[in-house]
Amino acid sequence: MSELLKEKLGYDKTFDCVQCGYCLPACPTYETMEKETHSPRGRINLVKMVAEGKATVEDLKEPIEKCLGCMACTTVCPTNVQYGAIFEGAKEVIDEEDAKSKPRKLVEDFFFQSFFPSSKWMKSLGNATWIYQSSGLQKVSRRFGLTKRAPLHIHEFEAALPSMPSPKKRKDRASRYVRKRPAAAKVGFFTGCIMDSVFFESNQNTMELLLRSGAEVVFPEEQTCCGALHAHSGKIDTSIELAKQNIVAFEEEGFDYIVNNAGGCGARMIEYDALFKSGTEWHARALRFVSKVKDISEVLVEMDGLVFEKELQRTVTYQPSCHLRNVQKVENEPLELIRQIPGLTLKELDRPEFCCGSAGVYNIVNYEDAMDILDVKMKDVCGKNPAGVVTSNPGCLLQMKLGIEREGLSREIDSVHLVDLLMEAEPKPK
Ligand code: SF4
Ligand code: SF4
Known part of the structure; x- marks a missing residue:
């Protein structure tokens, strides 16, 4: 060899x-x-x-x-x-x-080099889904079972999608939210591809939590995909190019934190330094970037600027994103925030470390295996008899929604991002 x-x-x-x-x-x-x-x-x-x-x-x-x-x-x-x-x-x-194999390469090149790194494509995906949901097309296709004919179990994933915001709402988001009083911290917001197209409302809630905590929030326009899916698919060279683009995009403003709310993206970004040779200029720039990357739960706990006013009288469990827990080593902060909500009961899973089977596009390309893994997870979830499963990664969110649907429990259990739960509890500045 x-x-x-x-x-x-x-x-x-x-x-x-x-x-x-x-x-x-x-x-x-x-x-x-x-x-x-x-x-x-x-x-x-x-x-x-x-x-x-x-x-x-x-x-x-x-x-x-x-x-x-x-x-x-x-x-x-x-x-x-x-x-x-x-x-x-x-x-x-x-x-x-x-x-x-040329045909496979053409499809992959489109997805990995054009689709994921492009905010235009991702916005178009979100807007197309909004049209599908709000025009009545979704109801018609469900009624006549049209989505069931789509490949790759798309109908199951489609059923788990949240409601999309209108194109106007997306367009209205500014790129900078400045405070009248001096800010407690200057935050660069890493929006993520799927989070910003499919879970746009969760990104809005993340921003709102930061603002109420006393931070100034900036969305650097040149940011791009974190490169996690590329790296996990063997496209290392493209993932390095994406890392460089993000390092440049967040470099100039002098941020205190580079915040994300997707476990998979954060895990990729905290390892950007490993992509470059030690001693090179890019390695030094990557190290500076990495030192500022934080999950939203870490920043909210660190800033300690919120008090939750609304009682939520229900039981929830927490499914940690593997990449948040195992790579970023963020374990306690989400639990600490959930415990701050008055009235809420938290029942922790017996095996929180066990993956839900989402893993990027694993549940699409290895559907049967992913469902076997999800079944193990759902046994643990159902044993807690919760009204909600809280998580913090878009893939986990969709997979948990899928698991709840498969168990026939969509009326009893909901799956929510941590930031959406926190916003529901009406946080006020301390
Ligand atoms: S068998 Fe597993 S736990 Fe043991 S050294 Fe190898 S990787 Fe580590
Ligand atoms: S599936 Fe198994 S081998 Fe692969 S990363 Fe998870 S624990 Fe390690």
Whole structure:
């Protein structure tokens, strides 16, 4: 095997794995698929074998494509194996092999190079969905079961979508919200692609919470997709270009915080420094960027500027986003905020660390496997008998809505973003 392939696969890093198996009980795909090759230990071993020429890239494909990238394994590994780097390296090598198929490459190039990084495309998607929902088309297609004929289980995801805001409401959002009094902090808001198109209201609520906490909020116009989906699909070069664009977009204003409300985006952005060689100018710029990246829950707890006035007399549970918990290591802040709401009862899950099966586009491309994982999650959720599931990532939100629908509990349980729950509790400045 060439040295370049070994380097891409993270061959050196595979030796950190001592094959102890502590990660096996933490891995959702090992639990539901019951195969050694679909465990963290098995995947690392396969990568090593491919690098040594004892297995082929083809052998690696299925086990790696069935990995959620949830990083639960990294939280229990005693030798601190860099599984994320090994996983992304394997994805890149598989992607290069797949790129030999031209039709697939054309479709992927459109999605990863034109669709996700483009705010115009994302706004158009949101606006088209608004037309679909508000024109009566949605009712007609549901009545006649038209969406059921769509591929990739689209009808199930469509049923889980929230109501979209009108194009006017999107257009009316300013790029800067300044305070009359001196601001307690200057915040650059990272909007995210899916959050800003599908969960626009949650982004508005995030901004409102920041303003009421005493911050000034700016939406840098040149920001783009965080690059997480690209990296998880092996498009490392594109993900580096996107990282550079975001670093530049947030660099000039002198922000105290770069805030996001999507676990997956935040996890990508706090690792931007790992994309560049240590000692280079880009590495230094990435480090400055990373030092300011925070999840909204961290900033709200740090600013401590809100008091919640409305009692919410119900029980909720909290499903942490894997990337928020396992990569950003933000565990307590969301719980702390939920506990501040008067009247609300929080019942924590027995296995909060277990992925819900969303994992970017995993639930679309590996639907059956994702549903097996979701079923395990829903058993835990239903055991808490909640009226709401609180989470903080667009993928988790849709997946939990899907799980609730599948259980036939959509009248009893709702799935909400943390910021929407906080706004419902009528926060006032302290
Ligand atoms: S816990 Fe870490 S060292 Fe042990 S088998 Fe898993 S990856 Fe390897
Ligand atoms: S990232 Fe998640 S699914 Fe993949 S090996 Fe680790 S625990 Fe298993």
